[in-house]
Amino acid sequence: YGLPYAQDKVIGALAEANPNLAVVIVSGNAVAMPWIDRVPAVLEAWFSGSEAGNALADVVFGAVNPSGKLPFTFPVRLEDNGAHALGEYPGADKVKYNESIFVGYRWHDKEQLKPLFAFGHGLSYTAFAVGNVKADRTTLAPNGSIRISADVTNTGDRAGAEVVQLYIGDEQSSLPRPVKELKGFQKVSLNPGQTRTVTFEITSGMLQYYDDAKGAWVAEPGAFTAYVGAASDDIRGTVEFELK
Structure with missing residues (x-):
């Protein structure tokens, strides 16, 4: 669940050197953020295609006010996901959803787990x-x-x-x-x-x-x-x- 290649250590060191660090995550899924309390801004950029650089620059430098929302829950720990908490993922030949209908934010609500970032979360340059x-x-x-x-x-x-x-x-x-x-x-x-x-x-x-x-x-x-x-x-x- 953590970023590969010691990137968490790199981010932690950069945050130590610069309290105004903004972290841009380019990923296809949620990741752990052990440094989240030490950085003032995180942007989830996803995998955005050939024009990703121009789009990202427009958001980072304020030409565009972002208004996206997360389509799933970012858990604090991998074990906070229902599939992992109930011991079936990844499974051998198949995956059984022991959490039944309680997938994603439904599991967090049921178990009263605080997410890292909730389903539907998303901020912008206004309020x-x-x-x-x-x-x-x-x-x-x-x-x-x-x-x-x-x-x-x-x-x-x-x-x-x-x-x-x-x-x-x-x-x-x-x-x-x-x-x-x-x-x-x-x-x-x-x-x-x-x-x-x-x-x-x-x-x-x-x-x-x-x-x-x-x-x-x-x-x-x-x-x-x-x-x-x-x-x-x-x-x-x-x-x-x-x-x-």
């Missing part, structure tokens, strides 16, 4: 406030819908974009379910000081899980919670509702 989360009703009919809204404000001094995320948790399921699951997201571009309202529509189909005993998708009546935030560990508001 955003997400608030006034509310619903147009508190009960959902099987064929109806609920509209969840939130106000997003650019509180920084330059234009940028935020990705507002909607998660839903089933509070009364008869089967084990994640604490919350991503059900929608919206990217909104804002000038400094500008506010916009984002809206999500929740239907009963978004509340279903697959019941392997019944061989069917099921949405059980009961209590649910909608979470709105900027990452799976950065929830800015919640709304409780009931499926009738």
